[in-house]
Amino acid sequence: MSFLPCFLCGRRLEKRTSKTGKPYFVCDPGGIQIFVRRQDGIERLEEFMCAVEKNAIPFEQHAHRLFEIQAILSEIRGIKGEIEKLESEIGIFFPDQDKTRASNSLKTRLETLHGELKELAEKSTR
Ligand SMILES: [Zn+2]
Structure with a gap:
């Protein structure tokens, strides 16, 4: 199941779905409703839920x-965008060495970040 913590009281808020199919959260005691209406927000929410679940x-x-x-x-998200941009510029027949190097170091950073997410999960089970 998908939850978000309430930013005021820390209570576990269950993801609900509106009539229009958009996700929203309600904190009853605080009278807070959080609606996620735009595509960018919905994508970020899904990304977040996936990361929490996967790790x-x-x-x-x-x-x-x-x-x-x-x-x-x-x-x-930012690094993935940069890698995509670099890779589209690198070229297939005469690869740009600097861009290839930059892209590789971004990929290393990406692995580190995924490692950090895993670490967060491990810390919590100790
Ligand atoms: Zn609350």
């Missing part, structure tokens, strides 16, 4: 580390 980050942990996880995901 089996327990709820208690992702409540504490929400922003840490978000920061890692943002960086992953």
Whole structure:
């Protein structure tokens, strides 16, 4: 099941789906409703849920580390974009060495970031 922590009280908010098929969250005690209406938000939410699930980050942990996880995901998103851009510029027949090197170091950074997500999960099981 998909949860987000309430940013005010830390309560576990279950993902609900509106009539129009958009995700939203409700914190009853705080009277807070969070609607995710645009494509970018929906994609980020899905990305976040996937990362939490794939790395089996327990709820208690992702409540504490929400922003840490978000920061890692943002960086992953940015780096993926940069790699795509570089690779489209590198060329197939006469590869640009500098761009290839830059792309490779971005890929290393990407692995490090995925490692950091895993680490968050491991920390929480100790
Ligand atoms: Zn709340």
